[in-house]
Amino acid sequence: MAEIELNGAVGLSASARAQQMTSRMPAKPRTLLSDAWRRFRRHRLAMLGVVVLLTLALMSFIGPYFYIPRLAAELAAIGSPFLQERVDLQTAIDHLDFMSILSGPSAIHPFGTDDLGRDLLARALYGGRVSLLVGLTAMAIAISLGTIIGATAGFFGGIVDQILMRITDLFLSLPVIPLTLLVVYLFRDPVIKAMGSPEAGIFTIVVTVIGCLAWMSTARIVRASFLSLKEKEFVEAATALGVSRPAIMFRHILPNAIGPIIVAATLEVGSAIITESTLSFLGVGFPPDTPTWGRLVTDGSQYLQAAPWLALFPGGLIFLTVLSINFVGDGLRDALDPRSRL
Amino acid sequence: MSHKRLWAWMTLMAVAAMILAACGSGQPQAQPTAAPAAPATAAPAPTAAPQPTAAPEQPTAAPQPTTPPAAQQGGKLTILYWQAVTTLNPHLATGTKDFDGATVILEPLARYNEKDELVPFLAAEIPTIANGGVAADGTSVTWKIKPGLKWSDGTDFTIDDIIFTWKYCAEPATACTTKAAFDPIANIEKIDDTTLKITWKEPTADPYIAFVGPFGMILQQKQFGNCIGAAASTSAECQAANLAPIGTNAWKLREFRPGDTVIYERNPFFRDADKVFFDEVEIKGGGDATSAARAVCETAEVDFAWNLQIPKAVLEPILASGKCDAIAGGLFGVERIVVNFANPDPALGDKRSEPDQPHPFLTDPAVRRAISLAIDRKAIDDQLYGPTGEPTCNILVVPAAVNSPNTKCDRDVAEANRILDEAGWVRNGPVREKNGVKLIVSFQTSINTLRQSSQAIIKSNLAEIGIQVNVKAIDAAVFFGGDPGNPDTLNKFYADLQMYTNGPNSADPQQYLQGWICAEVSSSANQWNGSNNGRYCNPEYDALFEQLKKELNQERRAQLAIQMNDLLVNDGAVIPLINRRTPNAKLKNLEGPTFNTFDSSIWNIATWRRVP
Numbered sequence: 001m002a003e004i005e006l007n008g009a010v011g012l013s014a015s016a017r018a019q020q021m022t023s024r025m026p027a028k029p030r031t032l033l034s035d036a037w038r039r040f041r042r043h044r045l046a047m048l049g050v051v052v053l054l055t056l057a058l059m060s061f062i063g064p065y066f067y068i069p070r071l072a073a074e075l076a077a078i079g080s081p082f083l084q085e086r087v088d089l090q091t092a093i094d095h096l097d098f099m100s101i102l103s104g105p106s107a108i109h110p111f112g113t114d115d116l117g118r119d120l121l122a123r124a125l126y127g128g129r130v131s132l133l134v135g136l137t138a139m140a141i142a143i144s145l146g147t148i149i150g151a152t153a154g155f156f157g158g159i160v161d162q163i164l165m166r167i168t169d170l171f172l173s174l175p176v177i178p179l180t181l182l183v184v185y186l187f188r189d190p191v192i193k194a195m196g197s198p199e200a201g202i203f204t205i206v207v208t209v210i211g212c213l214a215w216m217s218t219a220r221i222v223r224a225s226f227l228s229l230k231e232k233e234f235v236e237a238a239t240a241l242g243v244s245r246p247a248i249m250f251r252h253i254l255p256n257a258i259g260p261i262i263v264a265a266t267l268e269v270g271s272a273i274i275t276e277s278t279l280s281f282l283g284v285g286f287p288p289d290t291p292t293w294g295r296l297v298t299d300g301s302q303y304l305q306a307a308p309w310l311a312l313f314p315g316g317l318i319f320l321t322v323l324s325i326n327f328v329g330d331g332l333r334d335a336l337d338p339r340s341r342l
Numbered sequence: 343m344s345h346k347r348l349w350a351w352m353t354l355m356a357v358a359a360m361i362l363a364a365c366g367s368g369q370p371q372a373q374p375t376a377a378p379a380a381p382a383t384a385a386p387a388p389t390a391a392p393q394p395t396a397a398p399e400q401p402t403a404a405p406q407p408t409t410p411p412a413a414q415q416g417g418k419l420t421i422l423y424w425q426a427v428t429t430l431n432p433h434l435a436t437g438t439k440d441f442d443g444a445t446v447i448l449e450p451l452a453r454y455n456e457k458d459e460l461v462p463f464l465a466a467e468i469p470t471i472a473n474g475g476v477a478a479d480g481t482s483v484t485w486k487i488k489p490g491l492k493w494s495d496g497t498d499f500t501i502d503d504i505i506f507t508w509k510y511c512a513e514p515a516t517a518c519t520t521k522a523a524f525d526p527i528a529n530i531e532k533i534d535d536t537t538l539k540i541t542w543k544e545p546t547a548d549p550y551i552a553f554v555g556p557f558g559m560i561l562q563q564k565q566f567g568n569c570i571g572a573a574a575s576t577s578a579e580c581q582a583a584n585l586a587p588i589g590t591n592a593w594k595l596r597e598f599r600p601g602d603t604v605i606y607e608r609n610p611f612f613r614d615a616d617k618v619f620f621d622e623v624e625i626k627g628g629g630d631a632t633s634a635a636r637a638v639c640e641t642a643e644v645d646f647a648w649n650l651q652i653p654k655a656v657l658e659p660i661l662a663s664g665k666c667d668a669i670a671g672g673l674f675g676v677e678r679i680v681v682n683f684a685n686p687d688p689a690l691g692d693k694r695s696e697p698d699q700p701h702p703f704l705t706d707p708a709v710r711r712a713i714s715l716a717i718d719r720k721a722i723d724d725q726l727y728g729p730t731g732e733p734t735c736n737i738l739v740v741p742a743a744v745n746s747p748n749t750k751c752d753r754d755v756a757e758a759n760r761i762l763d764e765a766g767w768v769r770n771g772p773v774r775e776k777n778g779v780k781l782i783v784s785f786q787t788s789i790n791t792l793r794q795s796s797q798a799i800i801k802s803n804l805a806e807i808g809i810q811v812n813v814k815a816i817d818a819a820v821f822f823g824g825d826p827g828n829p830d831t832l833n834k835f836y837a838d839l840q841m842y843t844n845g846p847n848s849a850d851p852q853q854y855l856q857g858w859i860c861a862e863v864s865s866s867a868n869q870w871n872g873s874n875n876g877r878y879c880n881p882e883y884d885a886l887f888e889q890l891k892k893e894l895n896q897e898r899r900a901q902l903a904i905q906m907n908d909l910l911v912n913d914g915a916v917i918p919l920i921n922r923r924t925p926n927a928k929l930k931n932l933e934g935p936t937f938n939t940f941d942s943s944i945w946n947i948a949t950w951r952r953v954p
Contacts, residue, residue, distance in 0.1 A: 096802050098725055102655055115655055115791075116725065116798055185829060189688035198812050288794045288815040289801060302632055302791050306655050 036335040046331020049324035056321060060128030064089040071119060074108045080117075092122040093291055102307040112309045114299070123291035124314055130286065131273050131293040132321070134207055138272035141211025143265045146218025147254075153219070154226025155249050165223070172216045177278070180209050184284040202286050206279060210272050218264045225257035259333040266329030270322035293318050419620040419932075419950060422647040424634045425818075426601045426627020431584040432559045433511050433518040434575060437822065438942070439627070441556040442648070445942050446606050446623055447494075447589030450558030451485055451504075452550070453945045456936040458741055458849050460550060461946075464491060464499070464560065464590060466536070469549065480545035480894045485553070487536050492611040493562050494594035501532040504553065506563035515571040522853055523557035547894045548850035555848060555941050562588045592618040592948035602627055612948075619951035631790075632656060638927040639666035645932045645952075648943055651924050653792050654728030661927070668925035670937040675845020676737055679717075679785075679800075679917040680876040681710055686784070686836045695836055697863045697877045702779050704838060708765035709781065709809075710914025713839075714751060715758035716807045717800055719919055726795050727920055734921040736907050740939050741849050744903040749911045751918070758807045767808070774808035781809040783838040786830075788818040793841060796919070811839075826869050833870040840875075843922055848940055851903045852890055858910055859887050878915040 040046060072087045080097045097117030105112045111120035153164035184205060192201030229235065230253060238248050277294015279285030286292055293314045300310030427443030428436065435441050451465040460468045466486040469475020475484050491499035508530055511518035518524070528543040540552060552558060565588050569580035586595050592615070593606035606623040608615065626644065629637075634647040639660045650657060650668070661668050685699040693699050703709050719733035735751035738744050767774040767781060774781045785800065787793045794815055801811040814837060816830045822842075829836050846854035856862060860879040864872035883906060890902045910916055926943050928935045934950030935943065944950075 094798070094802055094805070096799060098721060101725065115653055116795055118798075189829075193688060282789075282817055287813050288789075289798060289813045299791060299794070302653065302656050306659060 036332075040331050040335035043331035043334060045327045046335075049327030049331070052320055052324040053328065056128060056317070056324075057132060060125050060132060064092075064122070064125050067125065068092050068122065071108070071122060078108065089122060089126050093118060093126050094289070095119070102303065102310075104307070105309055111313045112307065114307075114310055115303065120296075120310065120313060123296060124293070124317060127291045127293040127296055127314060128317065130203075130290060131276065131318070134203065134210070134276045134292070135269040135273040135321075135325075137207045138210040138214065138276075139265050139268040141207065142214040142268050142272075143218055143261065145212065146215035146264070147222050147261060149215065150219035150222025151226055151249055151254065154223035155230055155245070155253070157227075161223070164219075168216050168219050171213070174213070176213050176275075177282070180213065180279060181282065181284055183209050184279070188284075198287055199290060202290075206276055206285055210275050214268055214271065214275075218261065218268070221260045221264055222257055225260060226253055229253045229256050255336070258336045262332045262336065263329050266325045269325050273318060273322065415619050415951075416621045417619075417952065418622040418624060419646070419947075420644040421623065421625045421944070422629070422634045422637055422644040423625055423627050424629045424631055424647075424649070427598075427604050427625055428600050429584050430587050430595065430598060430604070431561070432556060433507075433516070433520045433561070434584060435519055436824065438556075438649075441559075442942050442944050443604050443625055444559055444587065444589075445556065445591070445944055446593050446604075446625070446947060447587055447591050447595060448559035448561070449589065449591045450555060450560060451487070451553040452558075453555055454849070454938065454941040455946070456938050458939055460554065462488075464488060476549045480542070480547060480549070482539055482541045483549040484533070484537060484539045487538075488613065489536050491590060491613060493564075493588050493590060494609040494611055495562075495564075495588050496611055497562075497564060499590055501535065501538045503563045504538055504560055505530045505532065506566070507560045508552070510561060510566060510570050510574070513570050516569075516574045520557040522856075523552050527552055544891070545894060546891075547896065547899055548848065548852060551848065551850070551853070557847065560590070564588075593623050596622075614948070618948055623947070632660075635660045635927055638929060639663045642666075642929060644929075646926065646928045646935060646944075648926050649924055650927055651730075651790060651792055651922075653726055653795065654730070656791075657730065657925075658728065664930075666927045666929055668927050669935050669943075670923040670925055675843050675922065676734060676739060676918050677731070677796075677841065677843045677920040677922055678737060679713075679839050679841050679919060680835070681713075681878075681914060681916065682835050682838050682840070683877040683879070684835075686838060688836075692866075695834060695877075697865050697879070701838070703776075703781060704783075706765060707914060708761050709767070710917075712758040712761045712807055713804060713809065714914055714917045715754050715761070716803045716809075717917065717919065718753050718803050719751065720753065722796050722799050723920055725799070726792050727922070730924050731920040731922045734918050735911060736921075737910055737916050737918045738846070738851055738854065738903060738907040739921045740846065743900045744851055744907070746904040746907045746911075748904070748908050751911075753803075755803075755806050762807060769808050772805065772808065773810045782812065783809060784812045784814060785839040785841070786814040786816060786821075786837040787841040788821040789815045790818065796841065824871075826871075831870065833864050833872075833875050835864070835875045835877075841919070846940070850899075852899075855887060855890065855903060855906050858906075858915060859884050876916060878910075878913075880909070880913065880915070883909055883915075 153161040195201040296314035425439045432444040511524040531539045594609040596607040597605040604625045638647045735749040797813040857873040862872045862874035864875045
C-alpha cells in the first residue's frame with residue numbers, strides 16, 4: 001500500500017499534490033458569514049425575531065393580495081360592497097361603512113373597525129408597508145452616513161477627526177423637531193412635485209430627514225471602536241504588508257466594529273418608525289389619510305376607552321416589530337463578533 | 343439574575359394591568375352611547391336673570407344671582423382651556439382663548455347674554471332708539487356709564503379711557519385684531535363725566551358694533567398711553583402691559599405664564615365686590631379637548647372646560663358620567679369648506695394663490711356645485727358631530743331671523759355626476775378630466791380627529807363623482823396662526839379646498855358678510871390679512887353688500903343678509919357643512935355658565951358661583 005501511494009505521489013506535480021491535500025479538508029471553507037449564520041441559528045430569541053419580522057413583512061407586502069378579495073366578498077355578503085370595480089389595498093383602506101362603526105374584532109374584521117367603519121386590519125397592513133419601509137430606509141441612510149463619518153474620523157484622526165466630530169456635535173445640538181419642520185416646509189412642495197405623488201414625495205423627504213438627523217450616535221460609536229482597533233497588532237500587520245488604507249478601514253477594522261453598529265442600526269429602525277409617527281402627528285409627515293402605524297395609534301388613542309383595539313393592535317405591531325428587530329440585532333452582534341469565532 | 347427576573351415579572355404585570363384596565367373600562371362604555379346629551383339643554387342657569395335690553399335706568403343692571411348663596415363664598419374657580427392663553431390684551435388677541443383670558447379682567451360697555459340680548463356692563467343702560475341713546479338716522483349713539491367705576495389700581499374709570507381705547511385701535515400700526523369694531527367710528531365726544539357720544543363715519547344699522555362684546559373691552563389710558571402704534575407690541579413697557587392689563591372686572595391678575603396658566607385674584611375696587619363668589623380664578627392651558635372633557639366630567643379636577651370638539655363616540659360616554667353638564671359654547675359657527683378661486687399651484691412660485699391667478703377648475707361653477715351635491719352632510723353629522731352639530735346649507739345661521747329658508751343641499755350623487763358630465767368633465771379611469779386638467783384637489787384643515795374623519799368622509803364622497811382628494815392636516819396653531827411667513831396658514835390657503843369654522847360675532851351680520859367682498863380678498867398685497875381667503879369676487883355680491891351697509895331698516899337688512907347667503911351658497915363660493923354647537927362642560931355644582939351665541943363662554947364669569 002505504502003509503495004503504491006508513494007509511486008502515485010511521485011508522479012504528481014507539486015500543485016496537484018497541494019490540491020490533494022486541500023481536498024481532504026471540508027468541501028466548503030468556513031467563512032465569516034457561514035460562521036455567523038451557524039451561531040445566529042443557535043440564538044433562539046433572535047431566530048424568533050427573524051420569524052416574526054418575516055411574518056410581518058410577508059403579511060404587509062403579500063398578505064393584502066389574499067386578504068382584500070376575502071374582505072370584499074364578506075362586505076358584499078353583508079350588504080356593504082366596495083363601490084369600485086377594481087379593489088386593491090388603497091381602496092380598501094378608504095372604504096367607509098357606517099353600519100359597522102367601532103365594531104370589535106370579528107370574523108369579517110379581524111382587527112375591528114374604526115370610527116368610520118374602516119377595516120383596521122387592511123389599514124394596519126398598509127401601515128406596515130409604510131412603517132417598515134420608512135424604518136429600514138431611514139436606518140440604512142443613518143447607518144451608512146454614521147459609519148462613513150465615524151470610520152473616517154476614527155481612522156485618520158488629527159484635523160480630520162476634529163472637523164468631523166465638531167460637525168457631529170453641531171448636528172447633535174440641533175433641535176430635531178423644529179429643524180425637521182423647517183426642512184419639510186421648505187422642500188415638501190418641490191419634492192412632491194418631483195416625485196409625482198404626495199405619498200412618494202413625503203416618503204422621500206421623511207426618510208431623508210430622519211436618516212440625516214440620526215447618524216450622529218452611530219458615528220461616535222464607530223469612531224470610538226476605530227480609535228481602539230487601529231492600535232491593534234493585526235492593523236499593524238496589515239499596514240506592514242502594504243494593505244491600502246481603505247482596505248484596512250473596511251476589511252480589517254470594520255468587521256471588528258460591526259457589533260455596536262448593528263445594535264445602533266436596530267435601535268435606529270425603531271426610533272425611525274416612532275419619529276415618523278411624531279411627524280405625522282404634527283401634520284408634516286404623511287398625509288392624514290395614510291394609515292401609518294404611528295398615525296393609527298394617534299387616532300386610536302382617542303378611543304382608548306370606547307374601542308381599545310384601535311390603538312392596541314397597531315401599537316402591538318410597533319411593539320412586536322421593534323422588539324423583534326432588537327432581538328435580531330442582539331443575535332447578529334453575538335454572531336458577527338470575530339472575537340467569539342471558534 | 344434574580345434582578346432580571348424581578349424586572350421581567352414587573353413588566354409583565356404592568357402590561358397585564360394595562361390590558362385589563364383597557365378591557366375593563368371598555369365594557370361599561372358600550373351602553374351610554376344611547377343616552378342623549380340631555381344636560382345640554384338643562385344648562386342655562388335661571389338664576390342669572392339678566393336685564394332685558396330695554397330696561398330703563400337700572401344702576402346695577404349686570405346679571406346677579408337672585409337666589410341666596412347656598413355654599414360658602416370664596417375658594418378657587420379652575421377653568422381649562424386646552425388652547426393656552428398667550429396675551430391678555432384682547433385687542434392683540436389671536437384666538438378665543440385670549441379674549442376669554444382678558445374677559446376675567448377687562449370689560450366692555452355691554453355684552454350679549456344667552457338670549458342674544460345686550461346686558462350693560464360698564465354702561466348704565468343699553469342705548470336704544472326708544473330711550474334716545476341711538477340716533478334715529480343711524481349717525482350716532484350715546485352711552486352712559488355707571489357712576490363711580492374704578493380700575494383695579496384704585497384710579498377712576500373715565501370716559502377718556504374709552505376714547506383712548508378707540509384711538510389705540512384706530513391707529514393701523516397698532517395692528518389691533520379687533521380693528522373692525524373701531525373702523526366705523528368717526529369721532530367720540532365726551533359729553534359729561536358719565537356720558538359719551540360716538541359718531542359714525544356713515545349711518546350704521548348696528549349701533550352696538552363698538553365697545554360691546556369681546557371686541558369692545560376697554561383698556562386703561564394710564565397703562566397703555568404710550569402704546570399707540572407699533573410700540574404696542576415692540577416696546578418693553580407695552581409688552582409688559584399686554585401681559586398684565588389693569589381692569590375693571592371682578593378679578594385682577596396675580597400671575598400669568600403665557601402659553602400656560604393665568605391666575606387671578608379679587609379686585610377690591612370692583613363695583614359689586616361683595617357679590618363675587620370666588621376668591622381666585624385660574625385658567626389652565628394645554629392638553630387636548632378629550633383630556634379637558636375628562637378633567638371636568640371624570641376626575642372633576644376643573645370646574646369648567648372649553649370647546650370640547652370631540653367625536654360623538656368619545657364625547658357621549660364622557661358626558662354620561664353624571665358629574666358634569668354640557669353647555670353649548672359661544673362664538674362658534676358653521677363648519678365650512680372654502681373653495682380657492684386662485685391657483686395654489688407651487689409651480690407659480692411667488693404668484694401662488696394670488697387673486698390674479700384664476701384656479702384651473704374651481705372657477706367652473708359646475709365643479710363647485712357638484713362638490714356641494716356629493717358631500718354627505720348627514721353622515722358627517724350623524725357619525726361625527728352627533729349632538730354637537732347639525733347639517734346646514736347656510737353660511738349664516740344666527741340669529742334665527744337671518745337663517746335662509748331658501749337653500750337646499752340634499753346629497754345627490756347622480757345629479758352631481760350629471761352636472762360634471764354636462765360640463766365636459768369626462769371620466770378617465772377613476773378621475774375626471776377636461777383639456778388635460780384633472781380633477782385632483784388638495785384639501786387642508788387643522789389637526790383634529792373630528793376634522794380628519796370629516797376629511798375621510800368627504801374624500802370618499804368626492805371619489806364617487808370622479809374627484810380625487812389629497813388631504814392635508816396642519817397643526818391648529820399654524821393653520822389659524824396667521825403668520826405671514828408660514829405657507830400653511832388659512833389666509834394663504836395654498837390648497838384647493840380648506841375646512842374650518844367661523845361665524846358672526848354680533849347679532850348684526852354685516853361684519854361677517856364683509857368676508858366675501860372683493861376688497862377683502864386675501865393676497866400678498868395686504869400681507870394675507872384679508873378675511874376673504876377663498877378670493878371670491880362677485881360684483882353682484884359687492885353691490886348687495888353696499889346696499890346692506892346703507893340699509894337701516896332691520897327687516898330689510900335681514901332680507902338682504904338672506905339674499906347674500908343664498909348667493910354665496912348657490913354660487914358655491916363656500917360650502918357649508920355643519921352648524922356647530924360645540925359644547926363646553928361644567929361641574930354640576932358650578933352655577934352661572936350659559937349657552938351663548940355671540941359672546942364669550944365666560945361673559946358673565948363675575949356671577950358664577952358654587953352650589954352644594
